Amino acid sequence: MPVTVVVGAQWGDEGKAKVIDLLAAEHTHVVRYQGGHNAGHTVVVGTERYALQLIPSGVLYPHIIPVIGNGVVVDLPTLFREIDTLESRNISCAKLKVSSQCHLIFPWHQTLDALYEAVRGDDRIGTTLKGIGPAYADKARRIGIRASEVLHPNTFAESVRAQAFAHNSEIIALGGDPLDVDDIVATFAVLGARLAPYVTDTVEMLHEALDRDDALLLEGAQATFLDLDHGTYPFVTSSNPTAGGACVGTGIGPRYLTRIVGITKAYSTRVGSGPFPTELTDELGDKLVEIGREFGTVTGRRRRCGWLDLVMLRKAVRINSLTELALTKLDVLDTFEEIKVCTDYTADGQPIYEVLPGWLTDISATTDVDALPAGAHALIELVEREVGIPVRIVGTGAERESYVTWQ
Ligand code: GDP
Numbered sequence: 001m002p003v004t005v006v007v008g009a010q011w012g013d014e015g016k017a018k019v020i021d022l023l024a025a026e027h028t029h030v031v032r033y034q035g036g037h038n039a040g041h042t043v044v045v046g047t048e049r050y051a052l053q054l055i056p057s058g059v060l061y062p063h064i065i066p067v068i069g070n071g072v073v074v075d076l077p078t079l080f081r082e083i084d085t086l087e088s089r090n091i092s093c094a095k096l097k098v099s100s101q102c103h104l105i106f107p108w109h110q111t112l113d114a115l116y117e118a119v120r121g122d123d124r125i126g127t128t129l130k131g132i133g134p135a136y137a138d139k140a141r142r143i144g145i146r147a148s149e150v151l152h153p154n155t156f157a158e159s160v161r162a163q164a165f166a167h168n169s170e171i172i173a174l175g176g177d178p179l180d181v182d183d184i185v186a187t188f189a190v191l192g193a194r195l196a197p198y199v200t201d202t203v204e205m206l207h208e209a210l211d212r213d214d215a216l217l218l219e220g221a222q223a224t225f226l227d228l229d230h231g232t233y234p235f236v237t238s239s240n241p242t243a244g245g246a247c248v249g250t251g252i253g254p255r256y257l258t259r260i261v262g263i264t265k266a267y268s269t270r271v272g273s274g275p276f277p278t279e280l281t282d283e284l285g286d287k288l289v290e291i292g293r294e295f296g297t298v299t300g301r302r303r304r305c306g307w308l309d310l311v312m313l314r315k316a317v318r319i320n321s322l323t324e325l326a327l328t329k330l331d332v333l334d335t336f337e338e339i340k341v342c343t344d345y346t347a348d349g350q351p352i353y354e355v356l357p358g359w360l361t362d363i364s365a366t367t368d369v370d371a372l373p374a375g376a377h378a379l380i381e382l383v384e385r386e387v388g389i390p391v392r393i394v395g396t397g398a399e400r401e402s403y404v405t406w407q
């Protein structure tokens, strides 16, 4: 009953989707366990680029059963737009299952996300404005609407109406324009009916798969340092991307987890506000943005860039029980004369760097570990020595085939 978890070890956008696509070949199901359409997961296959938000990244393989686990918050317009786009590109979503326990996102969550950010002013989090925080807040307040409700259209419509009125009061109190309740009820009647056939008791389904010895891959969105508990609070997302969240967000207990893969770029990026000790605000940062194409898939925002931070990575190893690392986007460093890696902080929190010479070689066509330049090996060995777990996959380009692996 092998269960693999893929978790971001930094602040998101580490290249999780590409690694999931790679590992999907040896699994039967790919299960998203938290987050919502704040995620932007990119898989590049030849000239085709797939940017996924809610649908698990394994969907590109016909043998994979894609599952949206109970920990995810689901925005129905986005879900169906994604399904329609994928199907128009000949990727079938017919096998998709959505947990009956998922909470749904409604337009008031998005309106409130923007109003809460406005209230914070200069202290704003820089959210994706997708309504993620307000939807999880309603879940915690025990007033959320779950996917199972769409199976009962009359009571679903009543719930939507009641919630729309209740949230309109808050929107007005915060100075916003109230939403059109009848319009939302009518829209969600249609969306709910479309969702109904996908709604499943996924916990039961996944345990039946485990009993058959199927191999499950649990897909994290966001990352360790955006985790509501373990991240740089309050500059975090409102769910638990860390490996414990994979258990909660799927209903699979910890004893099943056999492989926990932490994904880290060979440098660091962050979108939105919050601390970033190794951030580069000079031309080296601009160079990382340019070569790494560091612009958000969801919001188009320029990602903040900096050097790899092994203090944080060590913490990610502990919090997630990582068994191995995938080091992505190593090719982005190909033209750097010098590569810095933070191995410790000073007493007042300034990064202390180890400086490695760059390899100044194009590694994008490398398919064999032994063919990586010595400088790249030195970086990989430094990471392994400092964090205490092996690097098993190295990303050498955006394309599906661009990686080297030790397995
Ligand atoms: P995710 O949110 O963790 O799945 O990552 P994103 O898809 O948001 O961002 C990662 C970006 O880097 C995407 O555009 C990928 O196509 C790209 N990418 C992934 N791995 C590599 C790699 O090894 N090298 C390069 N150059 N690009 C990569």
Ligand code: IMO
Binding pocket: 008, 011, 012, 013, 014, 038, 039, 040, 041, 125, 126, 127, 128, 129, 130, 131, 132, 133, 220, 221, 222, 223, 226, 235, 236, 237, 238, 271, 272, 273
């Ligand atoms: P993937 O899965 C990077 C960031 C936002 C903001 C904070 C809170 O592609 O790695 P939210 O809308 O979640 O309330 O915003 O979290 N954020 C991400 N940053 N990658 C993501 O997802 C992110 N999802 C949310 O920028 O700082």
Ligand code: MG
Binding pocket: 012, 013, 014, 039, 040, 041, 042, 297
């Ligand atoms: Mg992303």
